[in-house]
Amino acid sequence: MADLQKFLKEREENKGGNRINYNSDIYPFWNMKVGETATVRILPDMDDENPFPFVEKLEHKLMINGKLENIPCPKMHGDSCPICELSQEYYNADDEENGKHYYRNRMHLCKAVVISDPLPENDDGENFEGKVVTLQLGFQIMEKIIEQLGTFFDPEEDALPWDLIEGYNFKIKKTSQGKGHPKYDIGSTFERSSSPVPKSVLKDLELVDLDTLLPEVAGYDKINELLQAHISGGSAEDDDDSLSKKKKKSSTDSGARKSASRAALERLSGDDADGEDDDDDGTEDQTEDGAEADSDEDDEDLRQLVAQIKRSKGK
Numbered sequence: 056m057a058d059l060q061k062f063l064k065e066r067e068e069n070k071g072g073n074r075i076n077y078n079s080d081i082y083p084f085w086n087m088k089v090g091e092t093a094t095v096r097i098l099p100d101m102d103d104e105n106p107f108p109f110v111e112k113l114e115h116k117l118m119i120n121g122k123l124e125n126i127p128c129p130k131m132h133g134d135s136c137p138i139c140e141l142s143q144e145y146y147n148a149d150d151e152e153n154g155k156h157y158y159r160n161r162m163h164l165c166k167a168v169v170i171s172d173p174l175p176e177n178d179d180g181e182n183f184e185g186k187v188v189t190l191q192l193g194f195q196i197m198e199k200i201i202e203q204l205g206t207f208f209d210p211e212e213d214a215l216p217w218d219l220i221e222g223y224n225f226k227i228k229k230t231s232q233g234k235g236h237p238k239y240d241i242g243s244t245f246e247r248s249s250s251p252v253p254k255s256v257l258k259d260l261e262l263v264d265l266d267t268l269l270p271e272v273a274g275y276d277k278i279n280e281l282l283q284a285h286i287s288g289g290s291a292e293d294d295d296d297s298l299s300k301k302k303k304k305s306s307t308d309s310g311a312r313k314s315a316s317r318a319a320l321e322r323l324s325g326d327d328a329d330g331e332d333d334d335d336d337g338t339e340d341q342t343e344d345g346a347e348a349d350s351d352e353d354d355e356d357l358r359q360l361v362a363q364i365k366r367s368k369g370k
């Protein structure tokens with residue numbers, strides 16, 4: 056009987072195949088239960104000139120040979136992308152459904168220390184508490200962080216929340232909107248009083264170049280091959296020859312890449328040299344790992360924030 060209960064409990068905990076990978080560097084806070092809270096401390100960039108220690112991860116999700124593949128999007132580095140182009144063509148043809156389907160998902164990545172972790176301990180009696188992890192944040196949490204940066208903190212007086220000594224922990228609270236859709240923007244918040252990063256973490260802490268968090272991006276031609284494999288294997292999307300035509304374009308020289316963190320910051324500050332318009336209609340779908348995907352609707356807020364941080368840095 057005890058065994059059965061244990062089995063059922065484990066089954067419940069692992070529902071949806073979301074088995075927690077304790078060896079991963081990515082903190083799977085979305086596995087916590089509704090009502091639970093994880094406390095994290097976002098860490099600064101290794102480059103202390105960067106006031107905004109997040110990088111944008113852009114990726115497409117396509118079914119290829121019956122498997123859902125994540126394909127990192129070259130736009131992360133300001134390079135052109137055949138899947139984004141296809142998405143744009145659909146949007147231009149007023150086909151929002153396909154436009155959205157091919158649109159890139161956007162998440163923000165940063166480094167953080169887990170201060171308190173509601174996830175169950177693994178067989179070695181450990182969870183993520185006290186560990187330095189990569190946080191993968193979707194639209195809801197990023198919006199909350201941006202909003203609070205603008206309202207909560209006085210750039211003239213307060214340290215940035217990621218200051219190692221005078222910064223602020225961030226609480227991620229999972230709530231539910233019903234229908235099993237998790238919400239993170241209702242209860243999540245920076246703590247009201249500042250605290251240092253725990254000494255036990257500080258003494259061995261190595262800050263990283265945030266660009267190293269981003270996945271490697273294949274060249275244009277390789278991605279186009281994957282796209283063609285998806286289209287030829289698919290059934291719903293390949294009935295329109297004008298849109299599913301093979302794109303011929305040579306891959307962009309990767310030597311021209313700029314730092315992704317720099318590129319993200321430039322996009323946020325509105326001096327995007329890319330020239331292409333990111334006039335997406337957003338993708339707010341749940342990604343498979345439970346983190347929410349992103350839209351560009353918050354760009355205006357982000358721009359204001361970055362300008363504000365820049366001002367306070369430059370005083």
Ligand SMILES: [Zn+2]
Pocket residue numbers: 115128129130136137138139140159
């Ligand atoms: Zn793309």
